[in-house]
Structure formats: C-alpha cells, structure tokens
Amino acid sequence: MNPYSEFTTRVRRIVIDLGREAVLPTDLPVERVVVEPPRQADHGDLATNAAMVLAGAAKMKPRDLAARVVERLEKDPDIAEVEIAGPGFINIRLAKAWWPETLKSILEAGDRVGRSELGAGMPVNVEYVSANPTGPLHVGHCRGAVFGDALANLLEHTGYRVTREYYINDAGAQIDTLAKSAYHRYLEARGEDIGDIPDGLYPGEYLIPVGKSLDQEFGESLIKMDEKDRLAIIREKAVAMMMAMIRDDLEALDIRHDVFFSEKSLADPDNDRIATAIEALREQGAVYTGKLPPPKGQLPDDWEDREQTLFRSTDFGDDVDRALLKSDGSYTYFASDIAYHLDKYQRGFANQVLVVGADHGGYVKRMTAAVNAITGGKGALDIKLCQLVRLLRDGQPVKMSKRAGDFVSLRDVVEEVGKDPVRFMMLYRKNEAPLDFDFAKVKEQSKDNPVFYVQYAHARAHSVLRNAKLTIPDLDPSSLDLSETDFSFLNDEGEIELIKLMAQYARTVEGAALAHEPHRLAFYLYELSSAFHSHWNKGKESPQLRFINPDKRALSKARLGLIHGLILVLASGLDILGVDAVREM
C-alpha cells in the first residue's frame, strides 16, 4: 500500500472528524493537506503540512492545531511515533511492520504496480510528431516524438483513455512543392536527364522511389495530363509514400499512433469544416474584419496594410488578434487548426495535449485561446514545448544545414546508438530545457550513462534471481509464495531504504502524469537504481547482507522478494519510458 496517499486520506479524515466534533472549525480546506516523504530522513517516514495549511482558516496557531491532530494519530496502530517539529510539521514514524507490508502490496500488484485510477477512464488526446510529410524525420523531431509517446504511456498507466494522434499537413504550399519535386523524379525514372533539382524544390534522394513508383503505376500518362490533374495525383501518391516512410522511422523508436488525421480532409468542398468552425466563432462574435497593427521592430519587406478576417483571440488571452484568411482568400494554417481542434473536441476529447518544438512557442496563446473559444471553455489544451536538441560528436556540435539537405536523420541516430539510449536521453531532461545529445556519451557502457546505469540495475537484479536458483535449488524465486514469506527479515537500513523508494513509485508516476512531465520518472528510476547499486555493494564488506544466503533460507526468500519488487518497479518505469528492461548485459 502506498503510504503517502493512504495517510493523506487518514489525516484528512481526522481533520474532518475533529470538525464534526467541534474541536476544530468545519469547512477547513482539507484538500491542501498532503502527506509526503520528508526531505531529511531523520525526520521520520512521513511528514504532513496539515497544521500549517489549516491554521489560517482555523484561526489557530499551527502547533496548537497540530497537537489536536497528533492526539488522534497516536491512536493509529500503524504509527510508531509522532512529533511536532519546526513551524508545525507533523512527523510520523511508521510501525516497523509497515514497510514489509508495502513491499508485499507491490508484489501483489505485480506488473500492475504504479497503475492508478487517477484518470478515471477519461479520454485524452495526445498529438505529437505531426511533421510535414515532405521527407524523412530528422533528429529535431526525435525529442517531441519520444516525449509525446512517453507521456501517452504515462497517462495510460494512470487510468486515462489515451489516443495518440498525428496531424498530417497534407494541404498547402509545401505539399505542392513536394509534388513538383516528385514529378522531377518521375521524369528521371522515365529516363530523362533532369540535371539538378531546381532551387526551391526538394533535392532529397528519398523522392527517387516515389518517381519510380509513379512511373510503374502511371507510365507515360502523367506527362500528357494538364498540370492540375497531374499534381493532384502525384500529391496524393507522394504524401502516402512519405507517411509510410515516417511511420517506418517512428517504428524504429517503438512509436505507433492510433490516428493519422488529414488536414486536407477538413477542407473537403462538400463538407468544409473550416468554414463551419469559423462560422461558429462568428456566431459568438469572435470574428470580425479589421486591420492589424504592424509588428514592432523590423517591418516585413512585403508588409501590406489591409483589412482581413480576424479571430478576436485577445478576448481569450492572446496578445493580438489572428488572421483566419490569407490575402488570396484561402484559409490560414491557424484556421484549419481551429477546425482540427474542434474536431478533436467533438470526438470526445475535452482533454488535449499537443507536443511541439519550442519554435512554435508563439503559437501557444492563440491556440489555447482558440480551443477555449470554440469549445465554450469546456475544452482544455495543454501545449508542451520541447526545446531544441544539440547534437555533439566528440564534444563538438554537429553542423546541420537544412538547405543543403544535410541533416542527421532520426533513423541514422537510432541506428547508431540504439532505441533505448535515444529514448532515455531524450527524457532525461525537462522538456523546456535545451538538451545536449553527445553520441560518445550516449553509447558509453558505464555508470556515466544513466540509461546504462538503470538497465544495469535491472539486469543485476535478474542476475540475483539466476544465482538464487543455482545456490538454493529447491527455492524457486519465480514463484514466491507471499503468504509463506516472512518479510520482517527485511530490517537492514539499506533494505528499508529501497522499499521506501519503491513506495514512492506510484506517487512519482501520478505526479509526472498530472504535470505532463515524464522526465520525473526517468530521474526517479535513476535514484532507485542508485539505491540498489549502493545496497548491493554493502554485501561486499558484509556478506551477511547479500541477497542470497544459502544457510538462511527464510531470510533469502524475503530478500528475493525485495529483488522481485525492485524488478517490478524498474521494469514498469522503463516500460512507461519505452525503454527495454534487459535481463542480462
């Protein structure tokens, strides 16, 4: 049982009871009461802020209020010791039996460890990657891809019903460019000497197969068509092939989306949902025709002062109103995005997460404003910005030039260092912080590499199980009978420390899920691994602390239970991050 949530409930109940008995006022803000692990170990096992957060509303001194709560806590048989400390903290030391019981509940949970009903089955849509289908994914896409995927896992683990979504930008100018570029490759495939790909088109070789495929499917017929029909055909074919390539790249990172949503489908002439969305905004008075002030600082060369159709996003927290129509009358990207987010909402996603690169920072306010407006305030959109990744080779930044088509592809990185290190390192940093990705360090097989460090802890734990089988043959560690295992043997400081950390797993997962911050889990796994490596090494100087003790069967059994619990937590956490929990290295 997770002591933090358990005792939060117990303390809150005490406060409510005291209110009912008129010892304390009623209507105290009990939801602010939390029970947490204290920062200092010598403060005990648990600490609560109850007295301090309630003192104001109760019009009592924190320490006096604490005394009332402590009177009740002392009657709790699971508590060994309670004291009031500092400004009014209540420090709790749990009964000795508690921690072994915690381990037992982890073992009982099995591979469902850390799962919770936090989300209560609520649908959440996580949109990530959504790269333009104009070429293969490059490293820049990598971080958002891994982040979004791990976040989706995290939300699933905490009881949300998650849909992983990819928005395909298959409309607009860059798709025309793609089609024109593919047409050159088509001519090339038909044997024409095309020379260099003209400026402004995509020179990448990844379009060569598209040209060949067009030739095979359509022969010479494309040449005879008028350009409009021809490009329409090529566009569709090229986008399909680019998306197949992108999905393949993502597969290399174990990333699979549930829904691929076409931008083009929104503007279907028979059912123009962008128009519908704009109309909906217009009905609530959020659309008008007017002029925007020119941006301060340097004025764009082609600035043209003119009337345009605007969304009143300033009413919803944006800095300026935003254009919905371009000068040629077609929809802006923003307009189709509004329709898209409305569509998500109508599909049942009041809860939406969008993962994008930090260069989209300017998009946050207008998009949250739009979702707010179009859903009548009922939809929530959390936009997570991922900062750039700086690739380093031998400590030197890897230079990339987009124009020369000279960028490191996502596939190259995954093939060079492997899926697990890529995923872990992308998550071993807060999403808003820039990230250095050093090829040499990431591939290193040592404790300096956190990926390796955590995987090694898991492998090491498995190595204990393997050894146990050999040392104590009649003890099958894979089928520990919990009822016959006496976990009270686990009373060494290091063992208790491990259990305490394992007990924090559930709350770490919940916290990370609520804050949409998967990196917390990565750091937690590192910490847990560290505690294990540390305890392990104690067995060198003190052989009686080793997990396997052939002369002491019951003791060994309890310690193998601890190993099992550790494996469950590490494997679960790694699984959420999408990193393989290897058993042998």
Next chain:
RNA sequence: GACCCCGUAGCUCAGAUGGAUAGAGCAGCGGACUUCUAAUCCGCAGGUCGCAGGUUCGAAUCCUGCCGGGGUCGCCA
C-alpha cells in the same frame, strides 16, 4: 519593441505545484575487487539559487522591476 522558455556547485542538470539544514552526476582528491556482475560502491571538498524589492508563519519555487542567454513575432507550416 512585444511575447515565450532558461539562469541553482568549476561543468551538465534535478528540486514533487510554497516547507524544515537547497540535492545528484561529471570533473578534482582519497579509498573498496580470491564479486550474489568493480559495467559498481564509499568518503572528502565544492553555494549570495542572476540582481533588487514585495506577498506570509516560511520563497530556488508566487508577484513586480531590472540584468544576461535562447526562441518567436500579419498571409509559411
């Protein structure tokens, strides 16, 4: 000029939605291998949490103003 992110040990970074004496890793110094995997561990040293105010029992965390670094800035996506 406006907006967003960042500023914590020499370096790279955590810091749980406001808690107690601010933590890791690297680099530095000193230790532990006839091993349940030393692919690891233990110890030492290292700080004006960018600066200045404010909010309160209490601030690295919230507010305001500066300083420094990065990103973005009608119709691109």
